[in-house]
Amino acid sequence: MKNIKVGVIGCGIISNIHLDAIKKNKNAKLIVVCDKIIERAKIAANKYQCEYTDQVSDLLSLDLDVIHILTPHYTHYEIAKVVLESGKNCLLEKPMTINTQDALDLIKISDGNKNQKLGIVFQNRLNTTSQEIKNIIDNKTYGALKGIKASVTWLRDKDYYSHDDWRGKWATEGGGVLINQAIHTLDLIQWFGGEIDTISGSYGTYVLNDYIEVEDTATMIINFKNNSRGLLFATNNHATNSPIEIELVFEQGVLTLSDSKLYMKLNNQLKLLCEDNSGTGSKAYWGLGHEMLINNFYDSIINNENKYINAREAAQTIEILEKFYKYANQNLKIKIENTKEWSV
Numbered sequence: 001m002k003n004i005k006v007g008v009i010g011c012g013i014i015s016n017i018h019l020d021a022i023k024k025n026k027n028a029k030l031i032v033v034c035d036k037i038i039e040r041a042k043i044a045a046n047k048y049q050c051e052y053t054d055q056v057s058d059l060l061s062l063d064l065d066v067i068h069i070l071t072p073h074y075t076h077y078e079i080a081k082v083v084l085e086s087g088k089n090c091l092l093e094k095p096m097t098i099n100t101q102d103a104l105d106l107i108k109i110s111d112g113n114k115n116q117k118l119g120i121v122f123q124n125r126l127n128t129t130s131q132e133i134k135n136i137i138d139n140k141t142y143g144a145l146k147g148i149k150a151s152v153t154w155l156r157d158k159d160y161y162s163h164d165d166w167r168g169k170w171a172t173e174g175g176g177v178l179i180n181q182a183i184h185t186l187d188l189i190q191w192f193g194g195e196i197d198t199i200s201g202s203y204g205t206y207v208l209n210d211y212i213e214v215e216d217t218a219t220m221i222i223n224f225k226n227n228s229r230g231l232l233f234a235t236n237n238h239a240t241n242s243p244i245e246i247e248l249v250f251e252q253g254v255l256t257l258s259d260s261k262l263y264m265k266l267n268n269q270l271k272l273l274c275e276d277n278s279g280t281g282s283k284a285y286w287g288l289g290h291e292m293l294i295n296n297f298y299d300s301i302i303n304n305e306n307k308y309i310n311a312r313e314a315a316q317t318i319e320i321l322e323k324f325y326k327y328a329n330q331n332l333k334i335k336i337e338n339t340k341e342w343s344v
């Protein structure tokens with residue numbers, strides 16, 4: 001079987017999760033890591049036994065099958081663009097970009113080369129519970145879906161935001177709790193709920209005003225074309241990183257995701273359907289699907305399959321977020337386009 005030759009750009013907090021998964025994949029070989037802070041690249045290279053550099057351009061001329069991009073939000077577009085233009089497959093961390101124009105541009109570039117894949121990291125779609133919810137919706141096991149309610153209540157304080165320059169600023173993070181922490185749950189809501197008609201809601205900075213520009217709390221209402229509704233509450237002002245909670249109301253029962261366990265309430269009886277193998281990792285609240293997502297992406301490259309979240313699918317959250325940040329807080333119903341139908 002073909003060996004996937006891998007490069008990784010960005011050796012910060014998330015990088016160990018990617019590097020561990022690459023190391024475990026029997027079809028992959030890590031060739032090089034890159035960080036503009038050369039010390040970080042060197043530490044990762046020593047730990048994972050590969051070459052290192054502080055220049056993205058060094059990777060472009062190498063014989064690599066895939067490059068992972070794990071850099072701050074504002075750099076995603078520029079780095080993904082040069083990686084795709086070099087003809088390599090690209091696995092890009094969320095959010096895909098910080099505006100829709102850049103997302104469109106990346107779709108255009110990746111659409112232009114049918115042999116090339118651009119995958120976006122929304123690993124929570126691969127959680128056992130997410131897969132079970134999606135099956136129940138698609139099979140109409142409990143009738144039609146009538147509504148979704150979700151909450152992301154985490155803790156990001158002054159220390160978190162002062163650790164790295166790019167966090168907490170519109171220009172570099174592109175937003176706050178919604179684009180960084182709650183984006184996975186927003187993606188799940190739109191994946192479960194289907195095509196969106198309008199959104200509305202509000203956001204603000206209520207606790208962290210002295211340290212950040214971006215929102216620390218948001219409420220979003222999503223009206224789907226099938227007349228069901230999604231409600232999302234997200235805040236970085238909780239006392240801890242609580243597990244994500246989701247409730248889905250069907251014609252014939254209610255599904256609840258709580259503490260990584262999925263329950264069905266039918267005729268007043270609560271039944272455990274499945275649970276995520278969340279382990280004990282300190283970052284379990286991110287979801288633990290990275291390894292599976294990376295394996296699926298490599299399998300897709302080897303077998304020319306589509307077992308990954310492509311740019312058109314991932315762009316839906318960017319379309320929602322850009323419009324929400326622009327028009328929310330004005331009592332408006334904001335019209336949403338279907339990014340899968342975007343012509344580029």
Ligand SMILES: NC(=O)c1ccc[n+]([C@@H]2O[C@H](COP(=O)([O-])OP(=O)(O)OC[C@H]3O[C@@H](n4cnc5c(N)ncnc54)[C@H](O)[C@@H]3O)[C@@H](O)[C@H]2O)c1
Pocket residue numbers: 009010011012013014015034035036037040054056070071072073075093094095121122123164180286
């Ligand atoms: N999928 C998830 O659950 C998840 C979880 C955490 C972070 N993330 C995402 O991963 C990305 C990175 O997050 P992080 O927390 O690791 O950030 P970080 O700040 O800890 O790490 C980013 C690294 O990129 C390096 N870098 C910046 N610009 C560069 C450039 N031009 N060339 C080379 N290196 C450069 C920085 O020096 C830094 O070491 C973000 O997009 C974040 O949203 C995703």
